Amino acid sequence: MKVQHLYTDLARYYDFLVSRSVNTEIELQFLEKILSQNKVKSVLDVGCGSGRHSIPLAQKNYQVLGMDNSAELLELARSKAHSLNIQWIYGDAATATLPIKVDAAICMWSTINEMPIDAVAENLCKLIKPKGLLILDNSYIADHIRGKPKDTRFSIDVPEWGVVDVNIVDKVKSEQRTRSVSYKIGHNIINDDITSEVLSEDELESVMNAHGFTLSQIFYDYQSHKPESPRRFQTVFINNPLRKGHSKPDREQDHSA
Numbered sequence: 174m175k176v177q178h179l180y181t182d183l184a185r186y187y188d189f190l191v192s193r194s195v196n197t198e199i200e201l202q203f204l205e206k207i208l209s210q211n212k213v214k215s216v217l218d219v220g221c222g223s224g225r226h227s228i229p230l231a232q233k234n235y236q237v238l239g240m241d242n243s244a245e246l247l248e249l250a251r252s253k254a255h256s257l258n259i260q261w262i263y264g265d266a267a268t269a270t271l272p273i274k275v276d277a278a279i280c281m282w283s284t285i286n287e288m289p290i291d292a293v294a295e296n297l298c299k300l301i302k303p304k305g306l307l308i309l310d311n312s313y314i315a316d317h318i319r320g321k322p323k324d325t326r327f328s329i330d331v332p333e334w335g336v337v338d339v340n341i342v343d344k345v346k347s348e349q350r351t352r353s354v355s356y357k358i359g360h361n362i363i364n365d366d367i368t369s370e371v372l373s374e375d376e377l378e379s380v381m382n383a384h385g386f387t388l389s390q391i392f393y394d395y396q397s398h399k400p401e402s403p404r405r406f407q408t409v410f411i412n413n414p415l416r417k418g419h420s421k422p423d424r425e426q427d428h429s430a
């Protein structure tokens with residue numbers, strides 16, 4: 174099963190599963206801080222899912238474009254956005270075009286790791302204005318590299334659907350992670366394997382450098398300082414299309430968050 178089929182099957186449960194897994198409020202605070210510091214007005218949400226970042230950013234008057242290749246999730250996002258002026262784009266992040274070049278793109282919840290990263294980086298370089306930002310939210314890979322991926326299992330009774338059993342098992346082979354996901358929601362059983370790239374911070378920086386992006390800031394768990402066991406890292410890149418293929422430049426470290 175391909176990833177977008179998984180999201181098709183999961184669309185009606187997506188917001189419930191999100192609410193069990195991530196803290197959207199903290200992520201939005203993080204995003205808004207960077208976007209406002211950089212005077213960003215237009216934002217592309219790459220792999221926007223059900224719009225959990227697109228919609229609140231549009232409510233804060235950003236010009237938002239939400240892109241996804243799951244028609245079901247886009248429809249869900251659209252239905253929640255009501256009269257907000259968001260441009261929803263059904264397309265593949267590796268090839269899609271936009272009506273405008275944006276000041277910034279965001280790609281949240283490790284979505285970049287599920288995508289063909291080289292092709293997506295190459296395309297984003299064209300979609301983001303020169304000197305524009307790319308904010309990537311990545312799962313932290315240290316546990317995987319040490320061979321101790323954390324599995325996720327929980328079971329919860331939801332009146333609307335019955336018992337929801339979630340079972341996520343990570344297997345890591347060199348730079349590839351296969352995440353076997355299994356959801357039993359009432360009588361509905363959804364199983365899939367998602368293969369994603371497992372890139373260290375340095376590896377990610379090298380890939381993005383090759384496509385003209387320069388690392389500007391790195392954050393851990395939505396703060397600057399690296400805790401002992403970070404679960405994720407967030408990177409802010411600047412689009413310098415003319416610098417394609419350059420090796421690592423000096424980076425600006427932010428310790429103010």
Ligand SMILES: C[S@@+](CC[C@H](N)C(=O)[O-])C[C@H]1O[C@@H](n2cnc3c(N)ncnc32)[C@H](O)[C@@H]1O
Binds near residue numbers: 176191243266267289
């Ligand atoms: C882990 S979900 C994250 C969704 C959203 N960013 C969030 O944080 O809730 C990954 C999303 O990326 C979308 N996606 C995966 N591959 C894609 C691609 N090549 N082009 C566009 N969207 C893609 C999926 O349909 C899904 O909505």
